[in-house]
Amino acid sequence: xxxxxxxxxxxxxxxxxxxxxxxxxxxxxxxxxxxxxxxxxxxxxxxxxxxxxxxxxxxxxxxxxxxxxxxxxxxxxxxxxxxxxxxxxxxxxxxxxxxxxxxxxxxxxxxxxxxxxxxxxxxxxxxxxxxxxxxxxxxxxxxxxxxxxxxxxxxxxxxxxxxxxxxxxxxxxxxxxxxxxxxxxxxxxxxxxxxxxxxxxxxxxxxxxxxxxxxxxxxxxxxxxxxxxxxxxxxxxxxxxxxxxxxxxxxxxxxxxxxxxxxxxxxxxxxxxxxxxxxxxxxxxxxxxxxxxxxxxxxxxxxxxxxxxxxxxxxxxxxxxxxxxxxxxxxxxxxxxxxxxxxxxxxxxxxxxxxxxxxxxxxxxxxxxxxxxxxxxxxxxxxxxxxxxxxxxxxxxxxxxxxxxxxxxxxxxxxxxxxxxxxxxxxxxxxxxxxxxxxxxxxxxxxxxxxxxxxxxxxxxxxxxxxxxxxxxxxxxxxxxxxxxxxxxxxxxxxxxxxxxxxxxxxxxxxxxxxxxxxxxxxxxxxxxxxxxxxxxxxxxxxxxxxxxxxxxxxxxxxxxxxxxxxxxxxxxxxxxxxxxx
Amino acid sequence: xxxxxxxxxxxxxxxxxxxxxxxxxxxxxxxxxxxxxxxxxxxxxxxxxxxxxxxxxxxxxxxxxxxxxxxxxxxxxxxxxxxxxxxxxxxxxxxxxxxxxxxxxxxxxxxxxxxxxxxxxxxxxxxxxxxxxxxxxxxxxxxxxxxxxxxxxxxxxxxxxxxxxxxxxxxxxxxxxxxxxxxxxxxxxxxxxxxxxxxxxxxxxxxxxxxxxxxxxxxxxxxxxxxxxxxxxxxxxxxxxxxxxxxxxxxxxxxxxxxxxxxxxxxxxxxxxxxxxxxxxxxxxxxxxxxxxxxxxxxxxxxxxxxxxxxxxxxxxxxxxxxxxxx
Numbered sequence: 001x002x003x004x005x006x007x008x009x010x011x012x013x014x015x016x017x018x019x020x021x022x023x024x025x026x027x028x029x030x031x032x033x034x035x036x037x038x039x040x041x042x043x044x045x046x047x048x049x050x051x052x053x054x055x056x057x058x059x060x061x062x063x064x065x066x067x068x069x070x071x072x073x074x075x076x077x078x079x080x081x082x083x084x085x086x087x088x089x090x091x092x093x094x095x096x097x098x099x100x101x102x103x104x105x106x107x108x109x110x111x112x113x114x115x116x117x118x119x120x121x122x123x124x125x126x127x128x129x130x131x132x133x134x135x136x137x138x139x140x141x142x143x144x145x146x147x148x149x150x151x152x153x154x155x156x157x158x159x160x161x162x163x164x165x166x167x168x169x170x171x172x173x174x175x176x177x178x179x180x181x182x183x184x185x186x187x188x189x190x191x192x193x194x195x196x197x198x199x200x201x202x203x204x205x206x207x208x209x210x211x212x213x214x215x216x217x218x219x220x221x222x223x224x225x226x227x228x229x230x231x232x233x234x235x236x237x238x239x240x241x242x243x244x245x246x247x248x249x250x251x252x253x254x255x256x257x258x259x260x261x262x263x264x265x266x267x268x269x270x271x272x273x274x275x276x277x278x279x280x281x282x283x284x285x286x287x288x289x290x291x292x293x294x295x296x297x298x299x300x301x302x303x304x305x306x307x308x309x310x311x312x313x314x315x316x317x318x319x320x321x322x323x324x325x326x327x328x329x330x331x332x333x334x335x336x337x338x339x340x341x342x343x344x345x346x347x348x349x350x351x352x353x354x355x356x357x358x359x360x361x362x363x364x365x366x367x368x369x370x371x372x373x374x375x376x377x378x379x380x381x382x383x384x385x386x387x388x389x390x391x392x393x394x395x396x397x398x399x400x401x402x403x404x405x406x407x408x409x410x411x412x413x414x415x416x417x418x419x420x421x422x423x424x425x426x427x428x429x430x431x432x433x434x435x436x437x438x439x440x441x442x443x444x445x446x447x448x449x450x451x452x453x454x455x456x457x458x459x460x461x462x463x464x465x466x467x468x469x470x471x472x473x474x475x476x477x478x479x480x481x482x483x484x485x486x487x488x489x490x491x492x493x494x495x496x497x498x499x500x501x502x503x504x505x506x507x508x509x510x511x512x513x514x515x516x517x518x519x520x521x522x523x524x525x526x527x528x529x530x531x532x533x534x535x536x537x538x539x540x541x542x543x544x545x546x547x548x549x550x551x552x553x554x555x556x557x558x559x560x561x562x563x564x565x566x567x568x569x570x571x572x573x574x575x576x577x578x579x580x581x582x
Numbered sequence: 583x584x585x586x587x588x589x590x591x592x593x594x595x596x597x598x599x600x601x602x603x604x605x606x607x608x609x610x611x612x613x614x615x616x617x618x619x620x621x622x623x624x625x626x627x628x629x630x631x632x633x634x635x636x637x638x639x640x641x642x643x644x645x646x647x648x649x650x651x652x653x654x655x656x657x658x659x660x661x662x663x664x665x666x667x668x669x670x671x672x673x674x675x676x677x678x679x680x681x682x683x684x685x686x687x688x689x690x691x692x693x694x695x696x697x698x699x700x701x702x703x704x705x706x707x708x709x710x711x712x713x714x715x716x717x718x719x720x721x722x723x724x725x726x727x728x729x730x731x732x733x734x735x736x737x738x739x740x741x742x743x744x745x746x747x748x749x750x751x752x753x754x755x756x757x758x759x760x761x762x763x764x765x766x767x768x769x770x771x772x773x774x775x776x777x778x779x780x781x782x783x784x785x786x787x788x789x790x791x792x793x794x795x796x797x798x799x800x801x802x803x804x805x806x807x808x809x810x811x812x813x814x815x816x817x818x819x820x821x822x823x824x825x826x827x828x829x830x831x832x833x834x835x836x837x838x839x840x841x842x843x844x845x846x847x848x849x850x851x852x853x854x855x856x857x858x859x860x861x862x863x864x865x866x867x868x869x870x871x872x873x874x875x876x877x878x879x880x881x882x883x884x885x886x887x888x889x890x891x892x893x894x895x896x897x898x899x900x901x902x903x904x905x906x907x908x909x
């Protein structure tokens with residue numbers, strides 16, 4: 001891991017250095033648009049984000065300002081050239097109430113706690129399920145910036161609704177660097193410090209949103225934000241000049257080097273996240289510095305990002321693109337979590353279902369346990385095609401975590417039940433044969449009687465008998481692995497069958513010691529072989545005549561008992577067990 | 583040592599919550615099958631959650647690790663294990679049964695009864711290799727016995743050993759001979775257990791009525807396992823005396839090891855027979871028994887190592903993936 005990180009960091013440092021050299025000779029673009037007065041109709045918060053997106057060359061031909069008020073703002077950028085806006089990039093700033101929680105927005109995201117230019121940060125990557133496909137992904141970085149009396153939470157998230165169709169989500173780090181630079185210059189926002197920020201640090205959390213107006217495209221307003229030149233290439237790499245911190249252009253050599261190193265290290269982490277298994281989450285958590293990760297306890301994040309984007313209204317082909325200088329038309333607001341059930345997204349349905357049982361809420365927040373399962377499988381499966389098997393299982397687990405409903409739990413139960421039954425069918429046949437010979441065993445007889453009374457056949461009969469038989473711990477031995485029973489009986493157990501009272505078959509005497517430490521069991525049994533049994537009259541009377549006999553025989557052979565003493569002891573043993581001559 | 587105890591509802595709840603890829607034939611699937619399947623609302627209930635919390639396996643939704651990770655690892659292994667090792671330790675009529683689920687380089691010791699599943703934490707297989715055999719299986723002397731007998735011949739020989747002991751007692755410790763007729767009748771009378779395994783379709787187990795007793799007896803005499811001292815009287819032969827002494831030692835102990843691999847019908851099965859300062863390995867293959875006297879415990883460890891190596895390679899032909907949640 002360390003080597004990988006160092007290697008990735010080295011590569012990224014080099015790449016960034018080349019970028020810096022190239023960028024130094026180019027002018028910043030969009031300087032005109034930044035000066036456009038129409039930006040100024042938004043709050044400084046949204047203005048900052050739009051300006052950052054402009055400078056970073058955020059992919060996406062259109063944007064929406066979801067929230068913009070004194071407590072924060074959310075802007076996302078999308079591409080109208082695709083029907084469902086397959087790639088989106090979301091920028092957020094919010095003033096926290098003093099507690100800046102770095103929780104991943106997706107419960108099973110791979111996360112790494114780190115620092116971003118000295119600020120505590122979380123980078124994450126989640127593979128998502130979208131429109132029946134499970135190759136969507138969301139990557140992002142969140143960091144906390146204390147400025148003045150306010151601690152701001154900033155976030156850059158990039159999405160792809162289908163990696164196979166549209167490629168991976170864009171790299172959020174170059175965009176984040178521009179946001180950071182502008183935030184350094186402009187935070188805290190004027191007026192925010194005069195208010196006590198409520199306990200809101202996720203201003204886009206749907207129904208829990210403070211009553212801030214959703215300014216979707218602000219189409220009806222006369223002062224339209226200056227469009228950003230389009231960048232529909234879907235390139236994950238913004239133009240180099242737009243991602244440069246101003247100090248780089250300004251000529252300080254120390255800052256760009258430090259920035260390049262820090263950026264390279266983070267970029268390396270992002271690259272690793274994209275290529276390594278989900279146990280990165282654990283690695284990230286264990287490497288966490290001052291801020292503990294709390295992914296498992298974060299509330300479900302039904303972000304609007306996952307919902308299919310509403311199509312633009314008729315007559316607004318392409319919508320208010322970043323290039324479109326005509327006033328945009330009003331858009332219908334995005335669906336809220338309080339929408340009627342038939343319009344709820346699958347995630348929202350899961351939330352509704354989750355209210356019925358604490359288990360379903362748990363299922364949505366099992367980042368750690370799910371990682372443990374997948375990581376363990378990778379460890380246990382050592383065969384050549386195991387990565388594919390583990391991956392398919394991982395996807396099924398992920399699918400369940402995004403849709404934990406009672407119906408899906410029932411589907412799982414049924415699937416397990418069916419597969420077990422298929423496996424047991426042969427055991428049931430075997431039992432039918434075996435039961436002809438072992439009905440002298442009480443438990444089996446009881447089970448057969450019950451099965452007979454209930455009219456059970458086949459598998460039902462097996463399970464009924466098995467439940468009784470299980471009390472003697474024989475179900476498995478004779479139906480799953482009769483060979484081991486035969487072997488044990490042939491070498492040692494047959495002696496008890498031979499000498500047991502009334503010729504009863506006594507192969508059910510095995511004591512399941514699975515719960516005890518094995519070395520403790522072997523020591524215990526060592527004691528039995530060394531004479532503990534000699535004082536155990538009860539066992540002698542019931543089953544151990546032959547072993548008692550052998551012990552007396554051995555003592556006579558060794559001279560510790562005279563022949564006469566041996567005869568007397570044998571007679572006592574025999575009388576206790578059989579009440580007469582053998 | 584931590585040992586996790588789960589009820590059926592708790593195991594169902596955790597398997598469902600974690601969406602475990604339960605393979606039919608895995609240790610967990612087998613145990614879940616031993617009781618009626620509960621309904622979803624029966625096991626995904628607050629009661630189950632409270633029960634798990636009471637045991638310390640569930641730490642609450644605000645915990646960074648809401649469920650014991652070691653338990654999750656153990657549950658994951660027993661849901662996909664393609665190899666199962668069964669151990670029966672028998673001494674003086676007491677039999678301890680322990681199972682080990684193996685997956686690759688890892689294993690989990692487990693125990694089960696009709697109401698509970700006991701799981702130990704995941705351990706590396708090399709640990710099992712070192713601890714499976716009791717350290718007190720020491721070797722005092724060896725005669726380097728090595729042979730193969732038909733299964734029925736081995737069984738007839740063990741009966742002969744029992745009768746020899748019995749004859750010694752009946753004669754007030756004077757002689758150990760017994761009659762051919764007594765040996766044959768004894769075997770037939772106690773053959774019910776044999777029929778159980780015949781019915782269970784163990785390979786190489788003939789029906790009692792079809793046992794070639796006369797030819798089997800002749801084979802044992804021919805190989806000096808039995809010696810005819812008169813027309814109708816037999817005693818244990820010199821060649822077989824080390825084995826007989828081990829089988830009939832008062833402290834005789836057997837450790838039966840079985841490896842089940844789900845891709846094969848055949849079960850690897852061996853017995854370490856310890857007694858009278860001797861150690862034998864009896865390998866049971868369909869229809870016959872390979873007898874090998876071991877001169878040290880290390881040789882026994884080598885056999886265990888080979889057994890575990892087969893377990894390492896075990897896998898299902900095709901792995902069942904949990905159902906995808908419909909949209």
